[in-house]
Amino acid sequence: MSHSADYSKTSRDTLDSPEGLADRIAEILECPITIEDANHRIISYSKHDKNVDEARIATIMRRSVPEDVITSLWESGVMSRLFESNDPVFVPAIEKVGLGNRIAVSVHKHHDVLGFIWAQTNDTTITNEKMSLMKDAAKLVKNQLHQHHLKKKQSEESYQEFFWQLLVGHLQQPGEISQQAKRFGLAFGNSLCIAMIEFGCDITPTIEKHAYYLIETLYQPYAVCRIFNENQLIMLVNLESTPNPNNKLKTLIQDFIQKLTARLNIGHVKGGFGLTYDSPENMKDSYRQAMKVLELKEQLPDSLQHVYGYHELGIYQFLQDLNAIRNRDNYRNDAIERLRAYDKKNGSALVKTLHAYLDCDSNVHNAAKQIHVHTNTLNYRLKRITDIGEIDLKDTNQKITLYLDLLIEKIND
Template identity: 75%
Template sequence: MSHSADYPKAFQDTFDSPEGLADRIAEILECPITIEDANHRIISYSKHDKNVDEARIATIIQRSVPENVITCLWESGVMAWLFESSEPVFVPAIEKVGLGNRIAIAVHKHQEVLGFIWAQTYDTTITNERLSLMKDAAKLVKNQLHQHHLKKKESEASYQEFFWQLLAGHIQLPAEIRRQARRFGLELGDPLSIAMIAFDGNVTQTIEKHAYYLTETFQQPYAVCRIFDQNQLIILVNLESVPNPRKKMKAFVQDFITKLAERIGIDYAKGAFGLVYSSPVNMKDSYREAVNVLELKDQFPSALQHVHGYHELGIYQFLHELKAIRKRDNYRNDALERLKAYDKKNRSDLVASLHAYLACDSNVYNAAKRMHVHANTLNYRLKRITDIGEINLKDPNQKITIYLDILIECMEHGDL
C-alpha cells in the first residue's frame, strides 16, 4: 500500500462512472467495496478476486442487500450505529447469513443518511489509518449519493398524484393504470393489495425516515410505492410470485410493526390490509377495506387485536352497513333493550355477560374467565338473560342477531 500522504490526492481524481469510483476506493483500501443507497440498493461495486463471501455475491446478484442480512445487521446493533454516526464501524462476521468481516460507514448530509460504503476486509487488521481512509471515501461518495437521493425524491413526488388517483378510483382502465405506472417506474404485478400502518399521534421525521426505509428493504412482498396521509402510511404491495398472498400480507404488516418497535421504540402502531386483487383497478377497494379494518380495530381493540386483514374480520365486515340499516329503519332489538334496562336499574352485567358468552362461542368456562367470575355465576346470569330477554340461547338465529346488535351498540357507545 502507498504511503498515507498520497491518499487525499488519490481521492481527488475524477471518475467517469460509479464503478470507477468504487474501484478506486477498493484499490486504496485494498479490499472489495460496495456503495449502496440509504435503502441498501447497490449504486456501484468494485471488481474483486474469488475470495468473497456469500453475502457480497447475493447482494450483487440481487442488486440489493438480502433482507436476512439487513435483519442481522439491525439485531447486532450495526445499523443503529450507522444511522446515528458518521464514524466507521468494524462489523464482525455473521456466519449464518454468509457475511464476512466488514468495515462500514454511513454517508450523511444534514443528519440524513444518503447511503453506505461497505468494505469486505477478510482478515485484514483494522488500523486507525484504514478507518480514516473510510471517512475520506465517504466524503468523496457524498455528492454522488446526494444526486441519487434527489432523483429518487423527485420520482416519489411525481407518482404521488397517480397513487392518490388509483386509491380514489379515478383511473378505471387497467391498461391506462399500467401505462402511467411504467411512466413512473412502478412495477405493478399480479396480484396486488393495499397495506396501511396507522400511528398514534403525529408522525415525526424519525418515524417517517424509518417507515420509508422499511418499505424499501422488504423484498418479498415488494412495496411498489408508499405515501403518508397525516398519521397513516399507505403502501401498494406487489405479491407477484408470492405463495399464499394473504398469509404473506399478514406477515408483512406484522413484521413492519415489529421492526419499528425494535428499531425506534414505536409500540403504538396498528396495521391493516385489504383484500388481494388481480387488477390494479381494485386498489380503491383494497384501500377502502384496509381503512375499514383500522376503524374497526379502534372500536374493538381487544376483539380485533390480532386481526390485520379484511378477510379476517368475519361478521365485523358488515357492521357499518348493518348499523346504517338499523338507523334507517329506526330498529331496536327488544330483547337487548330489556337487558339494558335491567342492568341500568339493578347495576348488573347481563349484557356484558351475554356479549362475553357469545364472543367465546357459547363456551361458559372461557366466557367466565373473560368476565373474571366463576362459571356457576355466569350460568346463573345466562338463566336470568333467557328469562328477562326472552331469548333462546340454543337458537343460532337469535344468538347471531343479538350478538350483531350488541356489537353495533359497542360501535356507538364503546364496550358494554
C-alpha cells in the same frame, strides 16, 4: 502524508465513475469495498480476490444486501449506530449469515443518510488510520450518492399524483392506467391490493425515514407504490406469484409493524389491507376496504386485534351498515334494554356476561375464563339472563341478533 492526500491522487474520471471510485477506495484501504445506497442496493463494488465471504458474494449477485444480513445487522445494533453517527463502525463477523469482519461508514448529507461504504477486513488489520480513511472515503462518495438520492426522490414524487388518482377512482380506463404506469416505470401484476399502516401519533421525519427504509430493503418485491397521508402509510402491493397472498401480506404487515415499533420504540401502530384484485382500476375498492379494517380495529381493538385483511372481518364488515339501518328505524333491542336496566339497579353484569357467552360461541368454559368468573357463576347468570331478558339461548336467530346488536353498541361507544 495526510489521509486526505491518499484520495487527492484520485482523478476526475475515477470520481465520476462509481466502479472506479470503489476500486480506488479498495486500493487505499487494501480490502474489498462495496458502496450501497440508503436502501442497501449496490451502487458499485471493487474488484476482489477469491477470498471473500458469502455475504459479499450474495450481495453482488442480487445487487442488494440479503434480507437475513440486514436483519442481523439491526439485531446486533450496527445499523442503529450507522444511522446515528458519521464515524466508521467496526462490524464483527456474523457467521450465521456468512458475514465476515467489516468496517462500515454511513454517508450523510445534513440529517439524511444517502448510503453506506462497507470494507471487508477479514485479511486486514483494522487500524485507526484505516478508520480515518473510511471517513474520508464517505466524503468522497457523497456527491454521487446525493445525485442518486435526488433522482430517486424525483421519480417517487412524480408518481404520487398518479397513485392518488388510482386510490380515489379518477383513473378507470385500463389503457390510460397502463400508459401512466409505463411512464413511471411501475410494474402491475395480476394480484394487487392496498395495504395500510396507521400510526397513533404524528408521522415524524424519523418515522417516515425508517418506514421507507423498511419498505425498500425488506418489502421491495411487493410494494409497487407508497405514499404518506396524515398519519397513514398507504401502499399498493403486488402479490403475483405468491402462493397464499392473504397470508403473505398479513405476515409482511405484522413483521413491518414489529420491526418499526422495536427500532423506534413507538406504540399504537396498526395495519390492514383490502381484497386482492387482478387490475389496478379496482384499487379504489381495495383502498376503501383497507380503511374500513383500520376503522373497525380502532372501534373494536380487542375483538379485531389479530385481524388484518378485509376478508377476515366476516360479519364485522356489515356492522356500520346495520348501525345506519338501526338508527334510521329508531330500533332498540328490548331484551338487552331489560338486562341493562337490571344491571343498573342491582350492580350486576348480565349484559357483559351475555356478550362474552355469545363471543365465545356459547362455550361456557371459555366465556367464564374471558370474564374471570367460575363456570357455576356463569351458568347462574345465564339462567338470570334467560329469565329477565326473556331470551331463548337455544334459538340461533335470537342469539345472532343479540350478538350483532351488542357489537353495534360497541362501535357506538
